[in-house]
Amino acid sequence: MHEISLCESIIETVCKEATLERFCRVKSIRLEIGRLSCVNPEAMFFAFNAVAKDTIADGAVLFIDAIPAKAWCKHCDADVEIMQRYDACPHCEYYPLEIKQGDAMRIKDMEVE
């Protein structure tokens, strides 16, 4: 449900950029969403369409680049890919792992005119 708040935040950023960069329509927005962030992409797409309505991003296409979650296993001394925050090392089943990547929620760029 917080995807609505996140989309509102995205639209605010977009509107601020519109003044700085002088554009009047947004064609697409690209996000980077980490596997471990609290964002459900489906909910994000749904919320975005609703929140973007009647703004300069109305009708814009949302792209979500999924960023895989990576962690370091101190037992194997290796970087491993994980699916959940509490996953054990796929090689040696050690946990907890030190999470290195996968929390991000970033607005990468947007196509405007």
Added chain:
Amino acid sequence: MCTVCGCGENNKHSHKHAHDHDYSQGVAGVHVAGLTQTRLVSIEQDILAKNNGYADANRGYFSRHGILTLNLVSSPGAGKTTLLTKTIQALNGAFPMSVIEGDQQTANDAERIRATGVKAVQINTGKGCHLDAHMIGHAMDDLKLKDKSLLFIENVGNLVCPAAFDLGEAHKVVILSTPEGEDKPLKYPDMFHAADLMILNKIDLLPYLDFDVQACINHARRVNPAIKVLQLSASTGHGMDHWLHWIKASRELSLIGRQITAAA
């Protein structure tokens, strides 16, 4: 990497279409700054940047005034408000306290807090599922917080959304009540990862439940190896002394090395 379309080594998306990098093919046929052209604007910004900016401002204020702020999070009905009222009564005015209450609707909880004699502001989020740092900033204005005081924020009962929103607090404290089941930390890992302290509440009900305390703690530590755990029953008072010690110790730590600027 091409900074215009993002293609290149770090590129995670693929273009199905071929395209070139000619900037003079817009409707105007020429590239003139300010005229309509499709172009790519690089943002590279955290989606929560605005909230985090407000949170930093709140944190700065708390730091300057020696205020310890605790953000209490849990699912609905875990006993946040009972814990708060009992805590306020037990601290018995040891230092100034105030409370920000977050709920979708009603001022019931703020009224329960005010009945203890402590100042409380109710934030009704309407359809919103969490408090954000901007709301907290406004509530702080209303509360006129005292230097070296303790501020409790009782977040909206929800184990999902409040995890992502920094309010500027010193610690998130997650409250899990025994009837909820021991696997909550695995079901809602983001919240238990974000919290510094887990309070296992309603332990007086353990004889009537099939709840494995050690398994619950193991689950929480699996998500967050550094999390501290306290077991108590806010309604019977059992274990409350550990929680009160934790609050007092956290407050002392937050004051060490701080030069407190007197409120204007």
